[in-house]
Amino acid sequence: MSMNRRGVLAAGAATALGGLPRARAQDGRVIRIGVMNDMSGPYRDAAGPGSVALTQQAVQDFGSRGFAVEVLQADHQNKPDLGASIARQWFDQGVDVVADLPTSSVALAVNQIAREKNKVHLNSGAATSDLTGPHCSPNTVHWTYDTYMLAKSTGAAIVKSGGTSWFFITADYAFGHALERDTGNFVRAQGGSVVGNARYPFPATTDFSAFLLQAQASGAKVLGLASASTDTVNAIKGAREFGLQRRMKIAALLMGLPDVKSLGLESGQGLLLTEPFYWDLNDRTRALTQRVQAKNQNRPSAMEPAGCYGMVFHYLKAVADLGVAAAKASGADVVARMKAMPTDDDAFGPGRIRADGRKIHPSYLFQVKAPGESRGPWDLYTLVATTPAEEAFRPLAEGNCPLVKT
Amino acid sequence: MDDIFGIPAPLLFGQLLLGLINGAFYAMLSLGLAVIFGLLNIVNMAHGAQFMMGAFAAWMLLAWGGIGYWWALLLAPIIVGITGVILEKLFISRLYKLDHLYGLLLTFGLALIIEGVFRNEFGSSGLPYRIPPELSGAWDLGFMFMPVYRGWVVVAALILCLTTWLVIEKTRLGAYLRAATENAALVQAFGVNVPRMVTLTYGAGVALAAVGGVLAAPIYSVNPQMGSNLIIVVFAVVVIGGMGSILGSILTGFALGIVEGLTKVFWPEASATVIFVIMAIVLLARPAGLFGRA
Structure with missing residues (x-):
């Protein structure tokens, strides 16, 4: 509408x-x-x-x-x-x-x-x-x-912790496609696999339960959310409700401070996310x-x-x-x-x-705090890992940018 | 495990059930729209905004007043219903003699203003609202993991829809309402205060939207856009069911929820469009809608 x-x-x-x-x-x-x-x-x-x-x-x-x-x-x-x-x-x-x-x-x-x-x-x-x-x-x-930076930081961290098979719920436009592609490449490069995906219409989707059920049925170990903002919040709320976290890890590939605030620490605690800036850094x-x-x-x-x-x-x-x-x-x-x-x-x-x-x-991998750990209304993240500037983004030669002479 | 059209049967059952749950929201919202259109002849474009207000009212009651879900389920519709009554008195009552388009434009404008005000005040990313403890948890149905709360939504929606239908079709009050839409002057001559009845009907229609909002608050992010995504689908439901047909909108709401749910399995990209394709086909074959009287 x-x-x-x-x-x-x-x-x-x-x-x-x-x-x-x-x-x-x-x-x-x-x-x-x-x-x-x-x-x-x-x-x-x-x-x-x-x-x-x-x-x-x-x-x-x-x-x-x-x-x-x-x-x-x-x-x-x-x-x-x-x-x-x-x-x-x-x-x-x-x-x-x-x-x-x-x-x-x-x-x-x-x-x-x-x-x-x-x-x-x-x-x-x-x-x-x-x-x-x-x-x-x-x-x-x-x-x-960019999508590569998010994929490398969050995606790699989750694959390393045992999340080797992925199912993506993807916003059906340029952003979602790029994020799914870049994350999928990382997962495969590290020996993992992508077992399926569902592309939802943006911005006309409120209910993600149908896609969550598909993710669950796929048997994948990781639910990759190639989405943003309220879509991600609704998907995570749904995933908690349908008990996905019992067998799957949730990878919210693009999630920012306002989204975590909106989700609440109760539902958000423990999630990993990547940002290059945090106010309390x-x-x-x-x-x-x-x-x-x-x-x-x-x-x-x-x-x-x-x-x-x-x-x-x-x-x-x-x-x-x-x-x-x-x-x-x-x-x-x-x-x-x-x-x-x-x-x-x-x-x-x-x-x-x-x-x-x-x-x-540099890009920073954060973990969302539990309600008990938070000391203020915006004290939401714990820093988990830092990727140095030179490694955080796609290598210059791999981007196929016509401006770069090879 | 059996496959149906290449989809494992348990997954398909799960999707049917989810479709039913989403259909419950469509049914509740389209019901309010059908009541308002059927009895007032107003195309209430503000319905999505009023659904959103219901969810926000629940949030405010909890955050500012410490009033929990069950009271919110009663109080939020009353509060939002009163705002509806005020809107009707101030603006909408002036439009009954004019073409439908005026009502549509007025309520459309109101919806934009309401959403804008909430957006300025609360931002766009939404507010958290917890599932009440009595309804948290889930049942393991074997073929799927069914959250208790979603089950409650279907039950609540069915109760609400049936009650509304009974009130309008089977009670004396309902008979007055239906009579007033046919011939207001005659009903007034029998001593019924028709303008007040119409005002209260609008308030009740709006309250129905607000109940939907309260039911949705724990599941979805409570944000100012939450109604605008739903409302266009709900309008399509009303048109398919037949404008103004109460039973039609209830049945169509549930049915289209299921159709949409199945589309999400077979062709997720089309899930936002499928309802409009059906609407186009129905309008070609039966311009008055499936349950409408031509």
């Missing part, structure tokens, strides 16, 4: 983006960053208003270096066609960067447009590793995480969380907004380095400069961006 219902409003949403406030004459000195994500659907809590807040924080922390920065926002409602039309409109109206872009299908659509128009696509929220693989682009940086992440709290509805940031912080901060550094006029003239030049400069920000610490556009940083 939400799709159809929102479809009616789509045209209206796109028009509302219209008139940009500043006069054209000032264009030369203003950098415009458009944060596009899901403001009204299932991904809102992970990457919605939070991403806007953290982007604004990055602009504020960067300070003034001779040019103004304007932050815009739009709701793509998880629809590739709507996302594409907003991006076109933005670029034609002088927006230099689209940022965040969760929902892989939308990200892939906008990726192409940013390249065509020679603007910048900074991606934090989308999961598909194809953004730095076959679809890599000289105008794109993929910052926070170190002094720098805690300081950032403190700084942005008032802007961010008094809740700690999920990894997607944290990614917006890191990548926008780094982007602005590259713009200052390159000069505003040159930066506005060519998105590819800014991205090239971003790749040439080492990164360092409070959310992710020091790192770098590879030739294929992949940002490199």
Whole structure:
């Protein structure tokens, strides 16, 4: 329903983006960053208003270096066609960067447009590793995480602990397919097997019991959830209810702070999950969380907004380095400069961006705490393992990215 | 182990049972819609939002008032029903003389506003609500592991549906209601306060949605979108059953739950579409719906 219902409003949403406030004459000195994500659907809590807040924080922390920065926002409602039309409109109206872009299908659509128009696509929220693989682009940086990173960390940990045969419940679109594929590859590479899968329609599925029963009947040892947000929460609740955990391990391959909060520690305890950012990871992440709290509805940031912080901060550094006029003239030049400069920000610490556009940083395997272990409303994770930056992501040579010369 | 169409028989039985459980939700929701449409001639697009409000009311009662599931099952529908009565008094009662489209647009707009308000207040990822301890656990049926709570949902839905059907078809109150839809002026002439009866009927229809919401709260994430995924399917159920037909919507709700459940086994990708394919076929063959009077 939400799709159809929102479809009616789509045209209206796109028009509302219209008139940009500043006069054209000032264009030369203003950098415009458009944060596009899901403001009204299932991904809102992970990457919605939070991403806007953290982007604004990055602009504020960067300070003034001779040019103004304007932050815009739009709701793509998880629809590739709507996302594409907003991006076109933005670029034609002088927006230099689209940022965040969760929902892989939308990200892939906008990726192409940013390249065509020679603007910048900074991606934090989308999961598909194809953004730095076959679809890599000289105008794109993929910052926070991807399906390969999740698969390697969570998937490998579960295979190692004896979970050798897998059944996947997969969101039937680009993201779910990529996550299932990347995890399946890991499972097989480690000598495990994939015994079956069920692909559910996104976002029209509320009840997962039918798929859970298929998973149970398959005899697999691991239930791999290649899904996200409320879907994952509903699937895990169902799995507990139907007693799947008696014989199966649950691998929630993409699960973030808001999902764990929503599931509750009671149902969530013991789950393994992977994130490159957690608010309580170190002094720098805690300081950032403190700084942005008032802007961010008094809740700690999920990894997607944290990614917006890191990548926008780094982007602005590259713009200052390159000069505003040159930066506005060519998105590819800014991205090239971003790749040439080492990164360092409070959310992710020091790192770098590879030739294929992949940002490199460590990934962390967390375990969800039991209710008794938690010392505060957002004290939800225990750190179990760290994958070093150079090993966390797909090796450069294996991605089939045309930008990488072999 | 026997196979049926390449699917092991136990798995198939399990899926039939699950289909029945989901069908219980469709039946409960489409029942409320059918009551409202049949007696008020209003296409209540806010029904999904009211289902969601029922679930949130249960959550609020527990989180803010310490009131548990069983009381919520009684109180949440009353609370949400009262909001329905207020909506009817303020807005919907002005539309009875106009075309259906106006009611549809009004309630559609209301649904968007209600969902937006809840989203702003509670976010999109949802809130946890526990299964009541009396109903937790599961039965091992041999062919599947059946959660006690899901069994309770089917029983509750059947009781609710049958009661509603009996009230409308077999009681004096029901007779007044049906008479008022045929000729309001005449019923009013007999001394029945028709506008008040209509208001209360809307409230009751909304309360039915809220009961569904309370029943759903422990199973699904309690989030502002939870109704919007269901409502379009439920509309299809009402259309297939025949607009306004109470019995039709109950039977169709359960039947389509089963059809959808089977689709999830044979072709999961199509499970969101299959109901609309059936709707198209039924509309071609019987435009008034399976149980509707042309």
